[in-house]
Amino acid sequence: MTGQRRAGAARERVLAVALELFARNGVSGTSIQMIADQLGVTKAAVYFQFNAKEDLLRAxxxxxxxxxxxxxxxxxxxxxxxxxxxxxxxxxxxxxxxxxxxxxxxxxxxxxxxxxxxxxxxxxxxxxxxxxxxxxxxxxxxxxxxxxxxxxxxxxxxxxxxxxxxxxxxxxxxxxxxxxxxxxxxxxxxx
Missing domain, CATH: 1.10.357 (Tetracycline Repressor; domain 2)
Structure with a gap:
């Protein structure tokens, strides 16, 4: 259960940072790399949570x-x-x-x-x-x-x-x- 909670928290952090960057730069002006950099993780870690930017938007x-x-x-x-x-x-x-x-x-x-x-x-x-x-x-x-x-x-x-x-x-x-x-x-x- 702790692993699921951590995965849920990581997903929520990605969403929060993405929303902040989307508000500042727009969706097209925000890359997955920018989200990863803001979080201090790799791009792969963001892709682990969301397969594409559109999945992130839906979430x-x-x-x-x-x-x-x-x-x-x-x-x-x-x-x-x-x-x-x-x-x-x-x-x-x-x-x-x-x-x-x-x-x-x-x-x-x-x-x-x-x-x-x-x-x-x-x-x-x-x-x-x-x-x-x-x-x-x-x-x-x-x-x-x-x-x-x-x-x-x-x-x-x-x-x-x-x-x-x-x-x-x-x-x-x-x-x-x-x-x-x-x-x-x-x-x-x-x-």
Whole structure:
């Protein structure tokens, strides 16, 4: 078991360093050698954990995808649409704040956004979230509002002008602004 724990810790270190380098240099500007150098290991040690950079990207997105699935399932379990929206917004805002460095990479790096778009599970989750936030058959206004909220939330958590804000203050303002953009009244969240 100790060997597995060590292998898991090594894998997590590779992911953390890769994310930091991807955020700084982009995916195409980051080589496996750069990741290895930053870790103080050989390139082979990185390849032992991940066969290719794309495998690394998939592994990087996987925890956020799993978290998104939990958020959506919790929202869908609520009986009323308004409760579903509230639970989804709270969960998504918390998830986005927690993953701000990954959001920054996803927003600007086509390689990461391509991996995310090509993931059938993630595409299904996004469609389910869209239905929660905009309704099953949204009109143009609901659709535009939902797209704006999604993009704004990701952008706000990566904007350096907001980086110094306390996480709870940022969370409260993101939730209230998202609710306002979706035409909901600003209410206290369920979390």
């Amino acid at each position: 990087m997105v996987a925890p956020a995808r799993e978290e998104m699935q939990r958020v959506i399932e919790a929202a869908e379990a609520r009986p009323r649409p308004a409760e579903q929206v509230s639970v989804a917004l709270v969960g998504v805002v918390d998830m986005i704040i927690k993953n701000s460095q990954l959001n920054a990479v996803m927003l600007v790096d086509p390689a990461v956004s391509r991996v995310a778009r090509e993931d059938p599970i993630l595409r299904d989750l996004v469609a389910r979230l869209d239905r929660i936030l905009a309704g099953p058959e949204p009109d143009v206004e609901a659709l535009v509002s939902m797209v704006m909220v999604s993009g704004a939330l990701m952008a706000a958590t990566t904007d350096p002008r907001l980086a110094g804000l306390d996480k709870d203050v940022l969370r409260r303002h993101l939730l209230n602004n998202a609710r306002r953009m979706l035409g909901l009244r600003a209410i206290r969240d369920h979390a």
